[in-house]
Amino acid sequence: MASVFTTEGEGLGKFLGVKPINASEEDLESLKKVLDSKVSDCVKTLKIKRVLGSWCIVCGSIPTQIASYDYNGATKIERYCDSCVEKQFGRSEQ
């Protein structure tokens, strides 16, 4: 999985940057509560989907950052957790 990004290229979107996932404190709080509780994985999964949209595309854990790419005007986003975003993009820009 070599995803060292090239800035532009056919089929590869233009990298727009990484920013924190846009979820309200409230949502994150309630997500945390659900994850700490004893509900079934299915419920947790639904909750993650509702609050964060999806999982870290690398390791499948709870994402905190969104990387976006521009594909000829269409924006594609990928979610990453803290450690994967670091591995993928480094820490240069916050």
Ligand SMILES: [Zn+2]
């Ligand atoms: Zn990850």
